[in-house]
Amino acid sequence: MAGTLTVRIRRSDGSGAAATPPGPPRFDTFRVEPEPKMNVLDVVAKIQATQDPSLAFRYSCRAGMCGTCSMRVNGKNRWTCRTQVEKLGTDLLVIEPLPHYPVIRDLAVDMAPFVESMRLVIPQFVPAEPGKATFAKIGSGSRERREIDPHIECITCGNCYGECSLVETNKAYLGPAALNRAFTLIADSRDGAARARLELVNGHDGVWGCHTQFNCTEVCPLGISPTRAIQKLKRKELLHALTPHLR
Amino acid sequence: MSAPETRSAGRRSNGLWGWLLQRVSGIFLAYALVVHLWTVHVVNVDRLTWATISARLQDGTLWTVYYLLFVPAVVYHALNGVWGIALDYSPAPAARRGIALALWAAGLALLVYGYFGLRPLFGAGG
Numbered sequence: 001m002a003g004t005l006t007v008r009i010r011r012s013d014g015s016g017a018a019a020t021p022p023g024p025p026r027f028d029t030f031r032v033e034p035e036p037k038m039n040v041l042d043v044v045a046k047i048q049a050t051q052d053p054s055l056a057f058r059y060s061c062r063a064g065m066c067g068t069c070s071m072r073v074n075g076k077n078r079w080t081c082r083t084q085v086e087k088l089g090t091d092l093l094v095i096e097p098l099p100h101y102p103v104i105r106d107l108a109v110d111m112a113p114f115v116e117s118m119r120l121v122i123p124q125f126v127p128a129e130p131g132k133a134t135f136a137k138i139g140s141g142s143r144e145r146r147e148i149d150p151h152i153e154c155i156t157c158g159n160c161y162g163e164c165s166l167v168e169t170n171k172a173y174l175g176p177a178a179l180n181r182a183f184t185l186i187a188d189s190r191d192g193a194a195r196a197r198l199e200l201v202n203g204h205d206g207v208w209g210c211h212t213q214f215n216c217t218e219v220c221p222l223g224i225s226p227t228r229a230i231q232k233l234k235r236k237e238l239l240h241a242l243t244p245h246l247r
Numbered sequence: 248m249s250a251p252e253t254r255s256a257g258r259r260s261n262g263l264w265g266w267l268l269q270r271v272s273g274i275f276l277a278y279a280l281v282v283h284l285w286t287v288h289v290v291n292v293d294r295l296t297w298a299t300i301s302a303r304l305q306d307g308t309l310w311t312v313y314y315l316l317f318v319p320a321v322v323y324h325a326l327n328g329v330w331g332i333a334l335d336y337s338p339a340p341a342a343r344r345g346i347a348l349a350l351w352a353a354g355l356a357l358l359v360y361g362y363f364g365l366r367p368l369f370g371a372g373g
Contacts (some may be wrong), residue, residue, distance in 0.1 A: 170337040204334045208262030211335075237263055 003091055005032040007043060009055065010096040012103050025103075027094075028052070040080035041069045043093065044107065057107035064221070067157020071107050072096040077159035079221040098162035113171070114158045117178040121200055125185060128192035136190055144189060151184050151229045153222045160216035160226055172205045176216035176226030179207060183229035186236060198233075198240050207233045262334075265327055272324040279317050301368045318361045326350045 012025035030047045041059055048055040059069035064082040071080050074094055085093070101109035127135070138145045160176035161167055167175050182201050186194045201207050210230045217225040287295065303310045333346045 166335060169335050172337055202261050202263065204262045204331075205337075208266050209335065234266065238267065241263055 003034075005034050005043065005085065005091050005093060006030075007032055007047065007093045007095065009044070009047070009107065010094075011055075011106050012097070013105050034085060038085050040071070040073050040078065040083045040085060040088075040093065040095065043085060044071075044080065044095065055107075056105040058109075065155060067155040067159070067221070070098055070157045070159050070162070072098055072162070077162045077219045079157055079159070082221065098158060100162045100164070100167045101158070109158075111158055114156070114161045114175065114177065117161070117174045118156070118181060120174060121178045121182040122185070122193050122197055123178070123181050125188070126191055126193035128190055130192075138189070144187065147232070148184050148187050151180050151224055151226075154180060154224055155222060157221060159219045159221065163215045163219045165213060165215055166209050166211065170205065170209065173209045174201065174206050176210075176230070179210070179233060180224065180226040180229040183233050183236075186233065195240070198237060201233060202237050207237060262331075265330070269324060269327050269331075272320045272327075275316065275320050276324055279313065279320065282313070283317070297368075301370065304365070304368050305370055314365070318365075319358060322354050322357045322361075326354045 007030045008027045009030065010025055011028050030051055032043050032046055035042070041062065044055070044057050045059075048057070057069070057071070059081060060066045062069070062081045064079060067079055069080045070077060072078075072095070073080065073083060074088060074090065074092075077098055095107065097103050097107045097109045101111065101113060104110050138148075154177055156177060158177065160180075164173070164176055166173045179201060182197045185191045186197050188194075203209075207230050210227065212227055212231065214225075214227045217227045220226070291299075304314060305311075330347070330350055333343075338346060
């Protein structure tokens with residue numbers, strides 16, 4: 001790491017009402033001495049601990065498992081606990097809250113739109129045979145398993161929702177993560193709600209709204225491609241329309 | 248702040264067939280445009296006249312089918328694309344109906360205009 005970091009952080013009370021700090025969104029600039037292997041979350045935490053205790057942000061696990069520390073760093077949504085400063089290759093950090101979410105304050109956003117999108121696609125597994133004591137196993141080498149596996153590890157960090165240009169213009173659009181989740185369940189032969197989900201995501205606010213721009217894929221910290229899941233959903237919608245009697 | 252209760256699980260009008268036809272027309276146009284440009288600007292430079300084109304349209308071969316599909320495919324592909332862009336901005340129901348009506352009217356007008364433009368070439372009126 002070359003020298004002192006210049007950190008510009010977008011500040012906001014989120015509501016415009018009197019709060020700390022008051023007034024419309026603005027950028028505050030801080031200087032931080034870098035440390036070896038320092039990540040962006042460390043930088044923000046250090047600023048709060050040593051320079052401005054009023055700085056609001058959110059994190060939980062600090063180990064890349066929960067995704068709650070996601071922020072927009074130098075123009076790209078990232079999980080900050082796993083984003084090493086030295087790998088950004090610059091001494092200037094511009095840190096903003098995730099786009100497309102209501103800002104609670106500073107870097108902390110309200111995840112309600114994301115959670116609501118998830119809820120709308122029936123994100124929980126619904127057993128096709130509820131009375132059965134055990135689930136059928138899907139072999140690790142099976143085509144079904146190979147189709148689902150690349151999409152299963154979502155940690156619901158919300159980076160994709162914040163990067164999606166369709167969400168930007170259409171707040172009713174379900175967004176990449178919810179559609180990705182729907183795909184993993186629709187593709188699962190043990191799930192009993194596939195038809196219901198296919199109906200739920202069949203619209204311009206669902207799969208047909210996606211323009212395959214891959215913005216979501218670009219920012220997913222787990223390397224998941226929601227875009228690909230949505231394309232697969234489109235094919236499943238077509239098959240479902242042509243052969244509605246099949247699952 | 249988003250109000251979850253204002254969103255519903257019911258998706259607005261299904262876009263499956265529009266999506267499919269957009270791709271079908273797009274694939275056709277990818278072929279048809281190349282044929283059109285090649286025919287007009289490469290192999291028939293300075294040789295195309297009203298008479299040759301009219302004769303080609305009336306010879307009953309695939310050229311007739313080609314031109315009769317070309318115009319509707321272009322009109323559908325273009326206007327359906329505009330419709331998709333409009334939906335991206337989540338218009339209110341009344342605006343949505345207005346946009347749909349305007350696009351249908353534009354499409355029909357273009358087809359009628361195209362039909363009357365082609366009639367003389369097919370030897371009708373003109």
